[in-house]
Amino acid sequence: MFQPHREKQSQRNPFFDNAKYLAIVLVAVGHVWEPVMEGSxxxxxxxxxxYAFHMPAFVIVSGYFSRSFAGRPDQLRRLVGGVAVPYLAFEVAYTLYRRWAQDAPQQAFSLTDPFYLTxxxxxxxxxxxxxxxxxxxRYPLxxxxxxxxxxxxxxxxxxxLDLQRILQFLPFFVLGLTLREEHFRLLRRRAVRVAAVPVALAAPAVAYAAAPHLRMGWFYRNTSAQELGYGWWAGPLATVALGAVALVLTVAFLAWVPARRTWFTVLGAGSVCGYLLHGFAVKALQYWELVDAHPVLATPVGRVGLTVAAAGAVTLMCTPPVRRALRWVTEPRLEWAFRPAAAAPAPGAAGPPDAPDAPGAPGASGAGAPGRAVPAGAVSRA
Incomplete structure (x- = not known):
């Protein structure tokens, strides 16, 4: 979900900004549940x-906004500035943070072994x-x-490169590449929205029944079936079964994402900041053993408090002032590093106009909100 740095807010697609904000809240909440869910x-x-759907949803939308990527110099420049630079910067930042917080000078820097959510x-x-x-x-999916x-x-x-994750999440990205604006319009149909309600109600009940028996490694997609203690045949089976579950839950989620402007629409543009920053707060729970030091955090009241705190903190991290403060690293201008861009191709000469990118990256405009055309414009190494 990358876009021109100075794109006007009126050009943005409210649907995708709303989806990005709501999804990043789920990411932050899921991360703070991790250290306190034992025994609950x-x-x-x-x-x-x-975890069954939030990253698949991010990856699908990332693929959708990658449909026009052809490796042109201007596209490569945006890819480096909007993805590679933030990756390198926060890979270093998280490594230094652990060295300081845990007094672990032995923590190595790595460009190819991603640290946590990078x-x-x-x-x-x-x-x-x-x-x-x-x-x-011919048959990409x-x-x-x-x-x-x-x-x-x-x-x-x-x-x-966290290659296992790259390969196991790949179908969701490729699915996004095949989607069109009309597919998102279908989500606004009344029948889809009504069907999403029983899905949303049934999902926690099914998960509650399966919770003692299902290993979370399946959802992280960073290990093989054998490494999880299952036979080889369980890997392909889980790929298809959990992929289907992810798609159903993603459809149910997106069906109820507002397509109009809301109070949190502007926060979607800063979702990359919320994604990259909230990990420091989550890691503080682990590095300083705050749950062990304050057992109340692992009680029902404590879990609710952590949930509210996580949602509030990531919301603040997505606000325009934070986005502006971090623009030098999340949306850097790299004129000094690249040769002047060649003249843009004539309209229609290279397919659709270059679309913004991924849901956790600097804000995106969409290729058109569902139902209404709009001008186009994040556990590894710990």
Whole structure:
């Protein structure tokens, strides 16, 4: 979801900004539940529901906004500035943070082994570069599913680039590449929105029943079936089954995302800031063992308090002042690093106009809000 740095707010698509903000709240809430869900089946069940679809939803929208990527110099420049630079900067920042917070000077810097939530930026960089290949294939989605299934039954895939995650989440990105504006319009139909209600009600109940039996590693998609203690055949089965669950829950989520401007629409433009910053607060719970020091945080009241605090904190991190303060690293201007861009191709000469990028990246305008055309303009190494 990248866009010109000075794009006017009136050009943005409210639907996708609303979706980005709501999804980033779920990401932050899910992360603070992690250290306190032990012993609470209900919290674990809610955590499973969130993890079943929130990253697939991010990846699908990332693919949707990558449809026109063809590797042109201007597109590569935006990819470097909007994805590679934030990845490198926050990879260093999280490493230094752990060195300081845990007095761990041995914590190594790594450009290829993503630290915590920076994996998504690295994955997006790789997926985006591969977009022209997937668009050239006759049957891209079945091929991507086959790649993900093979990855899920392949132990010991190297940690470099967090390749297991890149491959297992790949079908969602490729699906996004195949979507069109009319597909998002379908979500606004009354029948879809009505059907989303029983799905939303049933999901926690099903997760509650499955919570004691299902390993969370399936949702992280960063290990093979054998490494989770299952036979090789469980990997492809889980790829298809959990992929279907993710799609159903993503549809239910997006069906109820408002398509109009709301009080939180402006916060969607700063979702990359919320994504990259909230990890410091979450890691503080772990590094300083705050849950052990304050057992009240692991009580029902404490969990509710952490949920509200996480939602409030990530909301503040998405506000325009924070976005402006971090623009030098999340949306840097790189004129000094690149040669002057060539003249833009004539209208219609290179397919659709270049679209913004991913849901966790600097704000996106959409290719048109569902139902109304609008001008186009993030657990690895810890």
């Amino acid at each position: 089946r209900a919290t674990r069940a809610l955590y499973m529901v969130v 994996w998504f930026l690295l994955a997006l960089f790789v997926w985006r570069l591969s977009a022209p290949l997937w668009r050239a294939l 079945p091929v991507a599913v086959a790649v993900a299934a093979l990855a899920s039954l392949t132990p010991r895939i190297a940690a470099d």
